[in-house]
Amino acid sequence: METAEKTLDEILTLAAAHFKVPREKLSPDEDFFKALGIDSLQTLDLLTKLENHFRVELPDYELQGVTDFRTLAARIQARL
Amino acid sequence: MGEKQFQGQALSWQVQSGVIELALHRDPCNELGTLSLGELERFAAALDELEKDAHALIVYSELKPGFCAGADLRELYQQSQTMEKSEALRGVRDFLERIHRVLNRIDAAPLTTIAAVHGVTFGGGFELALVCDLIIADKMARFCFPELRLGLIPGFGGIPRLKRDVGNAVIRDLLLTGRSFNAAKAQQIGLASQVVSEGEALRAARATAEQIGKFDRQTAAAAKQFIKPVPLEELRKEIDVFCELFSRPAVQAGLKKFVQSTDAQPYLP
Numbered sequence: 480m481e482t483a484e485k486t487l488d489e490i491l492t493l494a495a496a497h498f499k500v501p502r503e504k505l506s507p508d509e510d511f512f513k514a515l516g517i518d519s520l521q522t523l524d525l526l527t528k529l530e531n532h533f534r535v536e537l538p539d540y541e542l543q544g545v546t547d548f549r550t551l552a553a554r555i556q557a558r559l
Numbered sequence: 560m561g562e563k564q565f566q567g568q569a570l571s572w573q574v575q576s577g578v579i580e581l582a583l584h585r586d587p588c589n590e591l592g593t594l595s596l597g598e599l600e601r602f603a604a605a606l607d608e609l610e611k612d613a614h615a616l617i618v619y620s621e622l623k624p625g626f627c628a629g630a631d632l633r634e635l636y637q638q639s640q641t642m643e644k645s646e647a648l649r650g651v652r653d654f655l656e657r658i659h660r661v662l663n664r665i666d667a668a669p670l671t672t673i674a675a676v677h678g679v680t681f682g683g684g685f686e687l688a689l690v691c692d693l694i695i696a697d698k699m700a701r702f703c704f705p706e707l708r709l710g711l712i713p714g715f716g717g718i719p720r721l722k723r724d725v726g727n728a729v730i731r732d733l734l735l736t737g738r739s740f741n742a743a744k745a746q747q748i749g750l751a752s753q754v755v756s757e758g759e760a761l762r763a764a765r766a767t768a769e770q771i772g773k774f775d776r777q778t779a780a781a782a783k784q785f786i787k788p789v790p791l792e793e794l795r796k797e798i799d800v801f802c803e804l805f806s807r808p809a810v811q812a813g814l815k816k817f818v819q820s821t822d823a824q825p826y827l828p
Binding site: 520523524526527528530531536538539540 | 588624625678679698699700701736737738739740741742743744
């Protein structure tokens with residue numbers, strides 16, 4: 480079982496690598512749209528990356544209104 | 560007279576070693592509007608000749624964001640704004656009749672057809688993939704029927720073709736929630752025949768087409784005709800339901816909201 484902190488850390492590492500942003504520039508409570516500079520289509524890319532990595536299915540309506548990495552991690556953690 | 564190759568603004572095709580490759584390349588993500596439909600009709604007309612020398616058809620996108628984001632909603636909204644309500648409705652029905660003719664033609668083609676998909680495969684794009692006999696999905700592919708948020712149902716044959724391939728409970732889930740799902744899920748529910756690494760869908764489709772070329776064409780065509788009937792009656796019904804829904808004011812409001820949206824996640828229902 481992954482811990483919430485580990486899940487969050489993996490999300491930050493994965494997002495940094497996929498969108499080529501230095502990992503140290505991303506923080507858990509940051510707005511990921513701004514931090515990663517991503518649009519709606521790239522958000523779907525991120526969702527797919529995360530689903531593939533954690534082997535979970537996360538309905539996209541659960542992401543509506545979610546803008547920070549910590550809440551995103553909590554949504555994923557709830558399905559692990 | 561069939562064109563052996565064609566380079567259009569929205570799509571192009573060529574034939575190589577018995578395989579027709581239909582490439583989509585209209586920015587931003589192959590939205591299906593008047594231009595694409597015209598070129599798809601040209602492709603359907605060319606198929607009579609093309610399929611004489613071919614055993615397979617591969618449909619794929621050359622654009623990075625994905626296979627196809629579906630109907631061109633901006634064009635649909637703009638056209639509906641410049642017309643009387645009854646005229647707009649006639650225009651929509653005409654568009655649907657035309658695209659159904661093209662998709663039905665591809666669906667029933669005596670070739671083995673393969674959709675090689677990646678990224679966004681939404682709405683009409685998903686419906687285009689469902690026309691094909693096999694779906695080979697890049698693991699970053701994402702599928703969705705988001706039409707209900709506009710007050711509509713899929714209009715390019717999505718529900719009847721989905722019914723042909725998967726169980727009713729799956730269709731209800733996808734349609735009534737409007738949620739998107741990934742390639743692994745597509746394979747799990749029986750839609751995607753193969754899931755491959757990022758950027759590998761077209762290569763895998765070509766390898767599959769080559770394998771298909773080893774078999775007798777007539778046998779393959781007979782097997783396809785037997786196993787994959789085109790659900791014509793339901794497809795007709797779908798056009799009627801779509802047009803009935805389209806005439807309601809809620810649809811215009813939904814289209815307007817989508818077209819004018821500045822939401823960072825407009826693709827999420």
